[in-house]
Amino acid sequence: MAKYLLLKHYRGGPAPTVDWAPMDQWTPDEVDAHLRFMHDFGARLEETGELVDAQALSPDGAFVRYDGEGRPPVTDGPFVETKDLIAGWYIIDVESWDRAVELAGELSAAPGPGGRPIHEWLEVRPFHGVPAAVPE
Amino acid sequence: MNGELLRDLVPAVIGVLVRRGADFASAEDAVQDALVDAVRGWPANPPRDPRGWLITVAWRRFLDAARADTSRRRREVRVEGEPVPGPVEAVDDTLQLYFLCAHPCLTPASSVALTLRAVGGLTTRQIARAYLVPEATMAQRISRAKRTVSGVRLNQPGAVATVLRVLYLVFNEGYSGDVDLAAEAIRLTRQLAARIDDEEVAGLLALMLLHHARRPARTSPDGRLVPLAEQDRSRWDRHLIAEGVEVLQQALARDRLGEFQTQAAIAALHADARTVEETDWRQIVEWYDELVRRTDSPVARLNRAVALGEADGPRTGLAALAGLDPALPRYAAVAAYLHERAGDPVTAARRYAEAARSAPSLPERDHLMRQAARLNSQPRS
Numbered sequence: 001m002a003k004y005l006l007l008k009h010y011r012g013g014p015a016p017t018v019d020w021a022p023m024d025q026w027t028p029d030e031v032d033a034h035l036r037f038m039h040d041f042g043a044r045l046e047e048t049g050e051l052v053d054a055q056a057l058s059p060d061g062a063f064v065r066y067d068g069e070g071r072p073p074v075t076d077g078p079f080v081e082t083k084d085l086i087a088g089w090y091i092i093d094v095e096s097w098d099r100a101v102e103l104a105g106e107l108s109a110a111p112g113p114g115g116r117p118i119h120e121w122l123e124v125r126p127f128h129g130v131p132a133a134v135p136e
Numbered sequence: 137m138n139g140e141l142l143r144d145l146v147p148a149v150i151g152v153l154v155r156r157g158a159d160f161a162s163a164e165d166a167v168q169d170a171l172v173d174a175v176r177g178w179p180a181n182p183p184r185d186p187r188g189w190l191i192t193v194a195w196r197r198f199l200d201a202a203r204a205d206t207s208r209r210r211r212e213v214r215v216e217g218e219p220v221p222g223p224v225e226a227v228d229d230t231l232q233l234y235f236l237c238a239h240p241c242l243t244p245a246s247s248v249a250l251t252l253r254a255v256g257g258l259t260t261r262q263i264a265r266a267y268l269v270p271e272a273t274m275a276q277r278i279s280r281a282k283r284t285v286s287g288v289r290l291n292q293p294g295a296v297a298t299v300l301r302v303l304y305l306v307f308n309e310g311y312s313g314d315v316d317l318a319a320e321a322i323r324l325t326r327q328l329a330a331r332i333d334d335e336e337v338a339g340l341l342a343l344m345l346l347h348h349a350r351r352p353a354r355t356s357p358d359g360r361l362v363p364l365a366e367q368d369r370s371r372w373d374r375h376l377i378a379e380g381v382e383v384l385q386q387a388l389a390r391d392r393l394g395e396f397q398t399q400a401a402i403a404a405l406h407a408d409a410r411t412v413e414e415t416d417w418r419q420i421v422e423w424y425d426e427l428v429r430r431t432d433s434p435v436a437r438l439n440r441a442v443a444l445g446e447a448d449g450p451r452t453g454l455a456a457l458a459g460l461d462p463a464l465p466r467y468a469a470v471a472a473y474l475h476e477r478a479g480d481p482v483t484a485a486r487r488y489a490e491a492a493r494s495a496p497s498l499p500e501r502d503h504l505m506r507q508a509a510r511l512n513s514q515p516r517s
Binding site: 022023024025026027028030031032035036039056058059060 | 358359485488489492493494495498501502505506508509510512513
C-alpha cells in the first residue's frame with residue numbers, strides 16, 4: 001500500500017476544461033448534489049479501507065516568514081486572486097498509482113451546474129513512504 | 137456497573153491516593169491503570185465495593201510504579217508498607233481536583249485535557265479522538281499539564297469561574313469522535329453542581345441542558361445544519377428543557393445574576409416558544425442588554441443585533457451591527473440575514489457567500505453557501 005494526497009484547489013493548476021460559475025451562483029439543488037457527492041466519496045473510501053484523512057481549508061490565511069532575531073514574523077496576505085490556492089485534500093492509502101489516479105478521476109466527476117461533472121483538475125502526489133524492512 | 141458510574145469514582149480515588157502520600161501525577165496514572173483492570177475484570181467478577189476495589193488496586197499500582205522507578209527510591213521508603221489511613225474526608229477531593237485541573241497556570245487546552253482525564257476518567261486515546269489529534273500529542277499535552285501543576289497543593293481553594301470556563305469549552309466542542317463531549321461536560325457540571333452551592337454553576341448547567349435539548353433538531357438526517365427558526369420543535373427534548381428551566385429558576389431566585397445564568401435565560405426563552413413566531417424577542421433583547429453590560433463581549437453584541445432585528449425590525453438590527461467590528465466571527469452571516477429581511481437579496485447573497493468563505497465549520501459553510509445559492513437563483517424584478 002502507498003499513500004497519496006489528492007489535492008483540491010480553489011484556483012491554480014492547468015486551465016479548467018469548463019469555466020464554471022462560483023458555487024454561490026448555482027441553484028440550491030446543484031449545491032446539494034455536489035456536497036452530497038463529496039460526502040459520499042469520503043464515506044466510500046472509508047468503507048473500502050482506503051481513507052486516511054480528509055480536510056477542507058478556508059480560503060483565508062496568509063504567507064508568513066521569519067524576519068530576523070527579535071523581530072515579529074512577516075505576513076503576506078490575504079492571498080492574491082491570481083495565485084494557486086489549496087482548498088482541501090483527501091489522503092488515501094491504496095494499492096497503486098493507478099488506483100490513486102482512478103479515484104482522483106472519480107472525484108473530479110463531482111456534479112456541478114446542471115448536474116454535469118465539473119472536470120476539476122486534482123493534484124495527485126505520492127508520499128515519501130517509510131523505509132522498507134527488507135531493502136531491495 | 138457502566139462506564140459512566142465507574143468514571144464517577146475517579147476523582148475521589150485520585151484524592152485518596154494523594155492524601156496517602158502519592159503525588160498527583162503518579163496517583164492519576166495509577167488510577168488510570170486501575171480503570172483498565174476494572175474494565176477487563178469487572179464484567180466477569182464485579183466487586184461488592186467498587187470504590188474500595190479501585191482504591192486498593194490503584195494504590196497497589198502506585199506502589200508498583202514507585203518501586204520500579206529507582207529514581208523515586210526516597211519516596212518509596214516513605215510510602216512503603218501498609219497505607220496510612222487517610223483522615224476523615226474534611227475536604228472534598230473531587231472538588232479540589234476540579235480546581236487543580238483548571239488551575240490558572242494551565243492553558244485552556246491543557247486544562248480541558250487534564251480535566252477530562254483526572255476528573256472525567258477518560259483515557260488519553262478517547263480524549264485524543266474527541267479532539268482529532270494523535271494520541272501521542274494528547275499524551276504529551278496531559279503529561280506537560282501534570283508537570284505544570286505538580287507544585288500546586290491539592291488543598292487550596294480555587295476559583296469556580298475558571299472551572300466553569302473549562303467545562304464550557306468542553307461542552308462547546310460538541311461531538312466529533314466516539315466520545316460525546318457535550319454529554320461529558322454535562323456529567324461533569326452536574327457532579328460539580330452537587331458539590332458546590334453556586335448560582336453560576338447552576339447557570340452553566342441550565343445553559344448546557346437547554347442547548348443539549350435542541351441537539352436532535354439541529355441537524356437533518358443527512359447532516360445538514362438546521363437553523364433555530366426552521367427546527368422541528370417537537371424533536372426538542374422536553375425533559376431536558378424542564379430540568380434546565382428548573383435549575384435556572386432556582387438559581388435566578390437567589391438574585392445573584394451572572395454571565396451563565398444570563399445566557400441560560402436567553403436559551404430558556406427560545407425553549408419556551410412552541411413556534412418561532414411565539415418567541416419573546418423583546419425579553420431576549422433585554423437579556424442580551426444584561427449580557428453586554430456584564431461581559432462587554434463583542435459576540436454578545438452581535439447576537440443582540442440579531443435579537444434586535446427580530447424585535448424592532450431588520451433596519452434596527454443593521455444599525456446595531458454598524459457599530460461592531462466586521463472581523464467578528466459570523467458578522468457577515470448576521471449581516472446577510474438582516475439584509476435579506478430588509479428586502480435586499482443582492483447584498484444578502486454577497487454577504488452569505490462571504491460568510492461561507494470564513495465559516496468556522498464545514499456544516500456551517502455548506503449552510504451559508506446554500507443560502508447564497510438560494511438568493512442568487514431567485515428571480516429578481
